[in-house]
Amino acid sequence: MALPLPRGLTPPEVAFICEMELVTVIPRQRLDALELLGGPTPALRPPHRNNIPLWLALLLKRQRRANIVPPPWLQPAALSAILEFETKHAKDVFSPPPKLPPSADGSNMTSPPFLPSSTADAPPDALPYHWLELGEMLLNAAPDDFEEPDQVRRLMRDLREVRMAKLRAGVDVLDAGGGVKMNGVGGMEVAEGRAFIGGVIDGLRKIGASREQSRREGEADGGANGYGRTADYDDDEMDV
């Protein structure tokens, strides 16, 4: 009954989420609109393009009922440009992800996989959250919908290696407090790095726990007496 899995999503679970991403298809057969549990799907009329969830696109593709339009960022030129940025311009951080849509009154809480970041009109210059999973699934299920699948595959592999190296090198900046910014990290990369990165931060915190505890007590005392600043100052002096 109980889930026998450790905390954190497994790679198959990340792939499951990725299958909710919208992709663009060119239907080869008509399909009426359907009332699904997650909302309606559009009626498909060849040769009009439509955006549908990836799981449905893969099902249609497998039955040769539709072709999938690879997202613009999954084209060789776009991938090369992103790869160049990752290696030459941003040596320590990931390339910036597509921006979340504007939320003027703070009520727009939509986030991946429910943003259209992999449809045919998605931006070409940013890797979305599910870039790795989505790219691999499309290359496996629909290689004939790419102009140069091998080239795309090679660039994806290079990108993956460059970014994994950054993830590993990033361990240097981890500390007990956490608060490490990882903008642009991908879903599969989180799944792969979680145990290690979380383990390092948790380990550092446990090593420093007693020091942190005494400092917290000091802060509480200082605050109560109104001498917070002086108490901190004394602490610093002692460290020197």
Added chain:
Amino acid sequence: MDIDDILADIDREALPQESLDLQELTRAWVTERVAPELLPYPDALMERVSARIRRQIELVEEQTGNMDPKTNFSLIIIQTELERFKFLVRSFLRARIAKVLIRVRKQYLSAHHALLSSHYQASFLSQFPPLLQRLDDTAGGVSMVDAPDLDSAVFVRVLKDVGVVSVEGTDTIFEMQRGDVFVVRWRVVRERVLVGDAELI
């Protein structure tokens, strides 16, 4: 407010309740799979989702006899999606059960521990110096009591500008802006995640 904002808001309002519920359920599932503690149960959401699943199952049962190939393929799609939903709900509940079991186990353990500690007290602890008699010591950063570690690190995506956040007891200060991703202690962002200003990933 520029035209993008207006468009984004209109887009959002146009989403049917079904799609909003799928987003909410997915988020609840991920949060439960990733957070170190049991979170509040989304009653209303689960009621809506189970009612829809029930209706969809009935629909499938009614139409299974239909041999028209066109309806047949629609049915395959409906069933595929139904299975995906059932997986989401089941995995969400199982992740919660795993955490509830830890609670039940804790009740058993505390009863067991009460017996054990009175036995220890009677047989040898009372002869120790008072400083060493405690069984719930946290000296040296090692707690003798095992509890869900609310300080464990989580990955979080910021959905609303939150401002500057500090980690108590450390020098760590950072600013949380919409779109940022951080690795940080669960305790520090817990409230933000519960009100929806940030989400676990």
